[in-house]
Amino acid sequence: MKILYIVRHAKSSWESGVVKDFDRPLNNRGNRSADVMSKFVSEKEIKIEKIVSSPAKRAITTAKVFAKVLKINESDIQLEEKIYEASLKTLLEVVHELDDSISSVMLFGHNPGLTSLANHFGARIDNLPTCAIVAFEFDAEHWDEVKKGKLLFYEYPKKHINEE
Numbered sequence: 001m002k003i004l005y006i007v008r009h010a011k012s013s014w015e016s017g018v019v020k021d022f023d024r025p026l027n028n029r030g031n032r033s034a035d036v037m038s039k040f041v042s043e044k045e046i047k048i049e050k051i052v053s054s055p056a057k058r059a060i061t062t063a064k065v066f067a068k069v070l071k072i073n074e075s076d077i078q079l080e081e082k083i084y085e086a087s088l089k090t091l092l093e094v095v096h097e098l099d100d101s102i103s104s105v106m107l108f109g110h111n112p113g114l115t116s117l118a119n120h121f122g123a124r125i126d127n128l129p130t131c132a133i134v135a136f137e138f139d140a141e142h143w144d145e146v147k148k149g150k151l152l153f154y155e156y157p158k159k160h161i162n163e164e
């Protein structure tokens with residue numbers, strides 16, 4: 001059995017003075033959402049064996065917040081350049097190439113690719129919000145066998161943060 005947690009990076013900012021999309025940092029709302037959503041995962045006592053992230057600043061920063069809360073060493077986060085601006089086809093390649101010795105992976109990346117990936121695996125989501133998590137369980141021994149999955153949950157910050 002394989003479990004995949006798909007996480008879109010938290011809210012980022014264009015107002016930071018950064019010119020390149022790749023280098024955009026999280027904004028205050030993004031930092032708060034990452035904190036809340038990582039605590040949600042921790043409280044569910046979910047065991048994550050591997051974190052794989054886009055190297056874009058907003059994605060890796062989100063992944064590091066989750067790693068800290070889940071007590072995973074930052075140095076164990078695998079950066080995967082192919083995730084940045086990835087199509088569904090490329091994201092499927094990333095998933096299918098995961099190490100079969102690992103059963104549960106948390107993948108951090110970007111839209112629209114992550115929404116397409118979630119829907120490919122069986123979700124019905126129009127647009128995966130920032131810092132949303134969609135989890136799937138697959139009846140497969142190898143990552144290259146995963147197709148449709150069993151949706152375990154779909155959570156996003158607005159369900160957990162009371163913004164007044």
